[in-house]
Amino acid sequence: MATVNFFIATAFSSRAFAGNPAAIVLIDLDTSSDILSGIAQNLNQPMTVFVSPSPRPSHDNSETIIIFGIRFFAPNGGEVPICGHGTVAAAKAMANIPGLISEKVETIEFQTLTHGSIIATKLDDGWIEILLPAPVTQDVSSDERKRLTPIMNKMFGREVAINNIAHGGKGFENYLLVELHEDERLADCVVDVDALRGNGYFVNIVTTSSSGNESFVSRMFSPEFLPAGEDSVCGSAHCLLGPYWCQKLSIPAGQEVKARQVSARGGDLRLIWHQQVGNMQLRGQAAMIGSGQLHI
Numbered sequence: 001m002a003t004v005n006f007f008i009a010t011a012f013s014s015r016a017f018a019g020n021p022a023a024i025v026l027i028d029l030d031t032s033s034d035i036l037s038g039i040a041q042n043l044n045q046p047m048t049v050f051v052s053p054s055p056r057p058s059h060d061n062s063e064t065i066i067i068f069g070i071r072f073f074a075p076n077g078g079e080v081p082i083c084g085h086g087t088v089a090a091a092k093a094m095a096n097i098p099g100l101i102s103e104k105v106e107t108i109e110f111q112t113l114t115h116g117s118i119i120a121t122k123l124d125d126g127w128i129e130i131l132l133p134a135p136v137t138q139d140v141s142s143d144e145r146k147r148l149t150p151i152m153n154k155m156f157g158r159e160v161a162i163n164n165i166a167h168g169g170k171g172f173e174n175y176l177l178v179e180l181h182e183d184e185r186l187a188d189c190v191v192d193v194d195a196l197r198g199n200g201y202f203v204n205i206v207t208t209s210s211s212g213n214e215s216f217v218s219r220m221f222s223p224e225f226l227p228a229g230e231d232s233v234c235g236s237a238h239c240l241l242g243p244y245w246c247q248k249l250s251i252p253a254g255q256e257v258k259a260r261q262v263s264a265r266g267g268d269l270r271l272i273w274h275q276q277v278g279n280m281q282l283r284g285q286a287a288m289i290g291s292g293q294l295h296i
Helices: 033-043 084-096 142-156 237-248
Strands: 003-011 020-026 048-051 065-073 107-111 117-122 128-133 162-167 175-180 203-209 216-221 256-261 267-274 279-284 286-295
Touching: 003 084, 020 033, 020 084, 033 048, 033 065, 048 084, 065 084, 084 107, 084 117, 084 128, 084 279, 084 286, 142 162, 142 175, 175 237, 203 237, 216 237, 237 256, 237 267, 237 279
Parallel strands: 020 048, 065 107, 175 203, 216 256
Antiparallel strands: 003 020, 003 286, 048 065, 107 117, 117 128, 128 279, 162 175, 203 216, 256 267, 267 279
16 A cells, blocks of 8 residues: 655635645656546645656756656546646645745746646746646637527526627647626626536636626536536636737736636636737636545
């Protein structure tokens, strides 16, 4: 029987009972996927992140950069290629484990199995920044809008004011983005998430403009992936939301945008979209919640 350490951290908030939690487990990444899947199901967090227990030096032996391997497993035990909130939580945990990395380290390079590296950097204000792809959305066809509109109305239990329906670009083809009128008061809406089952999209993002301190608000639903049906704060959803609202609100590329996900737990993000290279700096706070040991 082996003993491994695990940590619980929440991403996109500085408060323990807000943001999106993740379990971070230090373990050899060559461990059987069946075992990793079982651990994720037992921990039952929105995401379980497996990180190699020992860091490697950067390619140029820089004192400020360190490398870890990383894998992501959903609470149903399925492996996913990349997770924004899981990466932010993992970066927070690695920096808070005594003696694991030098205090000089500013950047962690997390190497995934299939999607290259995710770079996480600690900013001067304590926020954590990760760099993710950010493709431009494409409006759905008129026929697709006609098909999806009654599904959205059923989800909200009434006829809602839909401003636009779009889907993700390359790498995000199974993401749906629906913009409602701000008067729909998205944060207060009670929804039937099961109405989205079988609609043809893996991730369903609903968003509105905002009259608050942020430029826009959103919620994300995935009934076929998440046990609760709704994700508290979704990093990858903002890979589409950032470019979408920057274009809609005529926000210049390279300018920081504030966003809020208005789920029950809620979370705050800061985004900088780089249109020419097709990526985005996604920034969030994180907080440690707990730690323990697993005997496997």
